[in-house]
Amino acid sequence: MRYLLTKSIIVLTLTVLLLVCLTSGAWAAMTAKANHDDIQMNLTYHGSTVSVSGVTDPGVDLFVKVTSTAKAEEKMMRKDKEAGFLWMNVEQIELNPVPEVYLIRSTKPPEELLDASQLKAESLGYAGLEENIEISPQPSPEQRKSLLGDFIKYKESLGVYSQSVGGIEINPDPSGQQTYHTIFDWPYQAPPGDYVATAYAVKNGKIVDKADCKITVEETGAVKTLDDMAQNNAALYGTLAIGVSLTAGFGVGLVFKGGGSH
Amino acid sequence: MYIYLPVAHTSVNILIPIALGLSVGLLSGLFGVGGGFLMTPLLIMLGIPPTVAAATDSNQIVAASTSGTFAHWRLGNVDFKMGSVLLVGGFGGGLAGVQFIKVLKAMGNADFVIKLTYVLMLGIVGSYMFAESVAAIRRRKKEHVEAAPKPDSRFTRFLKSLPFQMEFQKSGVTHSVLLPGFFGVFVGLLAAVMGVGGGFLLVPVMVYMLRMPMHVVVGTSLFQILFNCVEVTFLQAYTNHTVDFMLALLLLVGSTLGAQVGTIFGRKLKGEQLKILLAILVLAVTVKMITDLTLTPDLLLGPAGGHGG
Numbered sequence: 386m387r388y389l390l391t392k393s394i395i396v397l398t399l400t401v402l403l404l405v406c407l408t409s410g411a412w413a414a415m416t417a418k419a420n421h422d423d424i425q426m427n428l429t430y431h432g433s434t435v436s437v438s439g440v441t442d443p444g445v446d447l448f449v450k451v452t453s454t455a456k457a458e459e460k461m462m463r464k465d466k467e468a469g470f471l472w473m474n475v476e477q478i479e480l481n482p483v484p485e486v487y488l489i490r491s492t493k494p495p496e497e498l499l500d501a502s503q504l505k506a507e508s509l510g511y512a513g514l515e516e517n518i519e520i521s522p523q524p525s526p527e528q529r530k531s532l533l534g535d536f537i538k539y540k541e542s543l544g545v546y547s548q549s550v551g552g553i554e555i556n557p558d559p560s561g562q563q564t565y566h567t568i569f570d571w572p573y574q575a576p577p578g579d580y581v582a583t584a585y586a587v588k589n590g591k592i593v594d595k596a597d598c599k600i601t602v603e604e605t606g607a608v609k610t611l612d613d614m615a616q617n618n619a620a621l622y623g624t625l626a627i628g629v630s631l632t633a634g635f636g637v638g639l640v641f642k643g644g645g646s647h
Numbered sequence: 648m649y650i651y652l653p654v655a656h657t658s659v660n661i662l663i664p665i666a667l668g669l670s671v672g673l674l675s676g677l678f679g680v681g682g683g684f685l686m687t688p689l690l691i692m693l694g695i696p697p698t699v700a701a702a703t704d705s706n707q708i709v710a711a712s713t714s715g716t717f718a719h720w721r722l723g724n725v726d727f728k729m730g731s732v733l734l735v736g737g738f739g740g741g742l743a744g745v746q747f748i749k750v751l752k753a754m755g756n757a758d759f760v761i762k763l764t765y766v767l768m769l770g771i772v773g774s775y776m777f778a779e780s781v782a783a784i785r786r787r788k789k790e791h792v793e794a795a796p797k798p799d800s801r802f803t804r805f806l807k808s809l810p811f812q813m814e815f816q817k818s819g820v821t822h823s824v825l826l827p828g829f830f831g832v833f834v835g836l837l838a839a840v841m842g843v844g845g846g847f848l849l850v851p852v853m854v855y856m857l858r859m860p861m862h863v864v865v866g867t868s869l870f871q872i873l874f875n876c877v878e879v880t881f882l883q884a885y886t887n888h889t890v891d892f893m894l895a896l897l898l899l900v901g902s903t904l905g906a907q908v909g910t911i912f913g914r915k916l917k918g919e920q921l922k923i924l925l926a927i928l929v930l931a932v933t934v935k936m937i938t939d940l941t942l943t944p945d946l947l948l949g950p951a952g953g954h955g956g
Contacts, residue, residue: 428893431649431658460951464944467759471940474758477951535948543694573651573658574694604653612653615888623884626706626892627877630899634713637903641718 414562415441417449417584417596424571424602432573437582438566439596440558445586446498447553448509449567450489451600454579456482461536479521480536486575487514487546490567494550498587507585507592511537511548544572577602654891655699663693664894668901672711675902676718676909677916678925679865680846681708681872684769684932686898695894697950702883703891703898705876710899712873715906719866722914726817726863730870732824733849736831737871738878743832744839764840766936772851773929779855780923787919818859818867830856838875846872847929854922861918869906 495510838845
């Protein structure tokens with residue numbers, strides 16, 4: 386009897402362990418890989434494309450988000466009417482923290498996939514992102530909504546923010562999982578730095594898995610040399626800029642000698 | 648073909664800044680203005696951050712005004728003595744203007760005062776130049792002869808009574824050195840407040856207040872702008888790191904050529920015709936500014952930094 390009981394406990398334990406392993410195996414199965422994870426900015430750079438792909442469990446919805454790892458404070462000018470009819474910059478406001486780049490795609494509208502608290506926790510969708518941004522000086526709730534809306538539109542006009550539903554290709558995988566693939570147009574306005582692409586698997590209103598990969602954007606060649614000099618050797622850079630301008634002005638003046646002096 | 652701008656952190660089609668430089672350089676050679684009040688907003692429209700646009704514009708004006716000053720110097724159109732006095736006054740005015748801006752910012756209404764000053768100055772200068780030039784052209788057509796010199800007004804007599812009278816041979820005028828010094832301070836102050844080089848203010852001052860011939864005004868104005876922009880470029884590069892050398896290079900390819908072509912065209916036009924064209928340009932910018940100020944903007948939020956150029 387005791388033998389049977391011991392055997393049953395061992396079998397039960399092994400079953401639980403197996404289930405745990407299988408479950409954790411499924412969680413670990415989600416992957417994310419960017420095909421173009423080291424973007425080089427040279428003089429002919431005009432943006433790039435970044436495709437993010439991986440495998441995940443079947444039957445899940447997905448978010449794929451690309452954002453900068455460093456989030457900074459951004460100073461903006463708020464416009465309002467002065468003297469009743471003139472639109473002017475009336476005050477400087479600070480938004481913090483805001484990512485330099487925020488690109489997100491999902492298989493369904495974010496609000497249909499997750500509730501507001503989960504969207505906020507992972508900054509998913511503009512709604513989730515906006516919830517995490519503090520504005521100083523603190524505006525009224527209506528003004529805050531309007532300011533954040535305009536901020537997003539401003540960033541979209543620069544090409545560094547975008548949100549869309551769809552555009553993620555999902556296919557069954559022979560292993561029983563599914564593969565996903567999406568391509569982002571990488572904006573040339575995005576500054577050099579470290580970025581991260583994160584894929585989220587969502588099921589029944591919960592995030593069930595996530596995976597991420599790093600994307601590095603770096604200046605090379607003449608772009609790096611000039612930017613470094615402008616930032617770290619400003620006196621030489623300024624003198625050089627003036628010297629070249631003066632030389633070019635005189636040079637063209639000499640070339641046009643005949644035309645100008647009749 | 649696109650080129651990536653290392654400081655502006657954006658990419659532009661090479662032909663666009665060259666074409667912009669050519670157009671603004673043409674105006675520079677024609678009228679003796681730096682063209683910052685046109686170029687900076689155009690660069691911002693191209694996607695260049697406002698602070699980089701303003702600083703880089705100063706850098707390219709160095710090239711355009713060198714080219715223009717050189718061309719006008721060969722034509723004998725630069726009054727170095729007058730230009731130097733205006734330059735000294737303008738430097739003092741600029742320092743005072745920067746302090747004035749600090750006070751306005753502390754009071755919280757800097758933007759309002761700057762924009763209003765901009766619109767008023769552009770409107771007044773443009774309207775006056777336009778009306779005066781039209782009247783001069785009509786007068787010339789009616790009389791078919793050069794107007795006889797008018798007897799000295801009370802104001803002219805007052806100016807002649809001022810101490811430190813100096814003859815400015817190239818301009819063919821004699822003034823107390825205090826007069827161009829005062830106007831240099833005045834233009835320097837306004838230019839600092841408005842964040843512009845001040846060419847479009849200095850040109851009317853030299854024409855109407857200092858009674859200099861229009862062609863000498865253009866050359867002398869470019870000479871003064873050259874020095875101002877050398878100073879501004881260095882300060883912007885050194886303190887704000889906002890000069891984009893690649894962008895400046897593309898702009899100056901166009902602007903140095905444009906300044907030469909403008910000088911040649913300007914030589915073929917009469918003083919009144921030049922003044923009326925400049926007046927139309929200044930009035931067009933005024934109308935654009937008034938429209939921008941009164942129409943509800945698409946976004947009630949904009950980037951911090953930069954100025955009107």
